[in-house]
Structure formats: structure tokens, C-alpha cells
Amino acid sequence: MLPNHRPIVVAEQAKMLAALHPGRVDLGVGRSLGFTAPVRDALGVHDYGPDDFAGDVSALADLLADAGPVTAMPKGVPAPPLFVLATGSGLAVAARLGLPVVVGGPLVHGDLTPLADYRAAFRPRHPDDAPRVLVSVDVLVADAPARARDLVLPEAWAMVESRTTGAFPPLRPEPALRLTARQQEQVERHLDQAVHGTAGDVAEQLTAIVERTGADEVLAFSSTYDRAALRDSDAALATLHP
Structure with a gap:
């Protein structure tokens, strides 16, 4: 959950796991602040909007690809696949950044408009990128x-x-x-x-x-x-x- 972890920390932890277990690590990121007020107080995060999330996800993607302003260690490890654990606003962020999504719960069983919007608004980061939806059940x-x-x-x-x-x-x-x-x-x-x-x-x-x-x-x-x-x-x- 990116509100609670800096992108450089997440990138280095994910890259270390990918180095130890090549091809077996996927990285899913979300923007939950915590279930209860005491948890949010303990984490010290109360105001974290979609733009904050988009900025952190973009920074994380760059760090994983060895393209950030600093080097996330270990250097040269192939970036693990990055997924957005998405709700309505998360889907919009994923579409803007050209990333695949993992959805569950209400988005699987309820209104499918957010998924249609994600696919329509998808902006590929690379020429071969396309919208990709994983449903979690x-x-x-x-x-x-x-x-x-x-x-x-x-x-x-x-x-x-x-x-x-x-x-x-x-x-x-x-x-x-x-x-x-x-x-x-x-x-x-x-x-x-x-x-x-x-x-x-x-x-x-x-x-x-x-x-x-x-x-x-x-x-x-x-x-x-x-x-x-x-x-x-x-x-x-x-x-x-x-």
C-alpha cells in the first residue's frame, strides 16, 4: 500500500525478491490508508488522493526499470510485473499510466462501467502494452x-x-x-x-x-x-x- 511505503523502499524490496526468485515475483500496489482510524493515526497518513497515488506509482515504475533519479538496488534486475490493485480511482490511474489491474469484490460482481472506462482510457507505456484485467476471487x-x-x-x-x-x-x-x-x-x-x-x-x-x-x-x-x-x-x- 503506497501511502505507507516510499517508492524507493518498495522498489528495492521487490527487486531483491526478484533477484532471489527470478520470474516468480509480481508486484501489486494499492492506495488503502488502513481499515481503522487508529491504524491511520499510527501510520501518519490521512490525506492521499489519486494524484498522489499516480505520482508514487510512476516513480516506482521508473525505479524498478533503473530509470529513476536514484538507483534502486540491486541494479540490473529485470523489473517484476507491476499491477495496480484497483478500485474506481485506481483504475483511472492505471489507465493513465498504462498498467494492468487486479480487481475484486464489487468491481467483479457489480457495475462494469469502471472496467470499460479503464480499457477505453488506457495509454500504453510501451508499443506492445494493452489493457489487462485480472479478477481476484x-x-x-x-x-x-x-x-x-x-x-x-x-x-x-x-x-x-x-x-x-x-x-x-x-x-x-x-x-x-x-x-x-x-x-x-x-x-x-x-x-x-x-x-x-x-x-x-x-x-x-x-x-x-x-x-x-x-x-x-x-x-x-x-x-x-x-x-x-x-x-x-x-x-x-x-x-x-x-
């Missing part, structure tokens, strides 16, 4: 739909708790908080936006998301408290055809 596969839903719930509960406390807790089979009506709505929204069910269910849902958004790639992530179930879910997901 929480995916859990199980033998039965109800079991898959139960596996998604711990992540939903943890997200709600983190927005209340400012700290992301361990995933648990039961909620740590007594949920308010508003928090329960947030949990249900998370469930609606996640992809879960049997392997056939998940294949259909992912296909529908790709067809609806025109995504170039799906970034699937899975998280739950049951490690064996998580391993089985990932294995099942890996067998699905695009």
Missing part, C-alpha cells in the same frame, strides 16, 4: 455446497473483525465476535462475492465471471482454518479447465 471447493460455504465463512468473519479492530485475526471455525446486523450484512456480502461449491459449481461460476468481465486472468486465493480442506480445495481447483 476467494475460491473454496468441497464435496458439497454447504461444506464449501462453511469453509468460506472464517475468512468473512476475520475480514469483519479486522475492520473493527485493525488487526487481521487467525481464522477460526466460529466467529470471535458477536456480530451486529451490519457486520452480518458484511459477512453475507463476502459470501456472495466468493466462489464456492463443488468443483462443477466453481467451474461454472469462474466461467461466468470471466465472460462477464472479459478478464485476461483469474487470481484465485483460498483461505480457511482447516488446512486439509484447504489443500483438497486447491488440488480440486488445479484440475479445472479454464
Whole structure:
């Protein structure tokens, strides 16, 4: 999250990882200030707009390419692919700078106008650049739909708790908080936006998301408290055809 890290620091950390693991590092940057007021106070950042973000992303891209006003070390490491973790304003910044985007949540399931605007306004940095959209979805596969839903719930509960406390807790089979009506709505929204069910269910849902958004790639992530179930879910997901 660039409001909380200077571009030179991000560039050097990313380049070091890319040097240690060639071809295996992607760099995603966003502009979240933190979930809660105490977190924002601790970070000391309260006013950070789209133009600030655009300036930092542009500076970061130059540093990664060894084209900045100073040298980000290690020098000469191929720049890892840079993605903007985008909301509405983030999409506009990515289009202006000619960068690919990762989108999730409401942008995957809601109004697609921001994605259309991103593609229309895209300004390539290099001749071969084109708009590129990755959709990020929480995916859990199980033998039965109800079991898959139960596996998604711990992540939903943890997200709600983190927005209340400012700290992301361990995933648990039961909620740590007594949920308010508003928090329960947030949990249900998370469930609606996640992809879960049997392997056939998940294949259909992912296909529908790709067809609806025109995504170039799906970034699937899975998280739950049951490690064996998580391993089985990932294995099942890996067998699905695009």
C-alpha cells in the first residue's frame, strides 16, 4: 500500500525478491490508508488522493526499470510485473499510466462501467502494452455446497473483525465476535462475492465471471482454518479447465 511505503523502499524490496526468485515475483500496489482510524493515526497518513497515488506509482515504475533519479538496488534486475490493485480511482490511474489491474469484490460482481472506462482510457507505456484485467476471487471447493460455504465463512468473519479492530485475526471455525446486523450484512456480502461449491459449481461460476468481465486472468486465493480442506480445495481447483 503506497501511502505507507516510499517508492524507493518498495522498489528495492521487490527487486531483491526478484533477484532471489527470478520470474516468480509480481508486484501489486494499492492506495488503502488502513481499515481503522487508529491504524491511520499510527501510520501518519490521512490525506492521499489519486494524484498522489499516480505520482508514487510512476516513480516506482521508473525505479524498478533503473530509470529513476536514484538507483534502486540491486541494479540490473529485470523489473517484476507491476499491477495496480484497483478500485474506481485506481483504475483511472492505471489507465493513465498504462498498467494492468487486479480487481475484486464489487468491481467483479457489480457495475462494469469502471472496467470499460479503464480499457477505453488506457495509454500504453510501451508499443506492445494493452489493457489487462485480472479478477481476484476467494475460491473454496468441497464435496458439497454447504461444506464449501462453511469453509468460506472464517475468512468473512476475520475480514469483519479486522475492520473493527485493525488487526487481521487467525481464522477460526466460529466467529470471535458477536456480530451486529451490519457486520452480518458484511459477512453475507463476502459470501456472495466468493466462489464456492463443488468443483462443477466453481467451474461454472469462474466461467461466468470471466465472460462477464472479459478478464485476461483469474487470481484465485483460498483461505480457511482447516488446512486439509484447504489443500483438497486447491488440488480440486488445479484440475479445472479454464
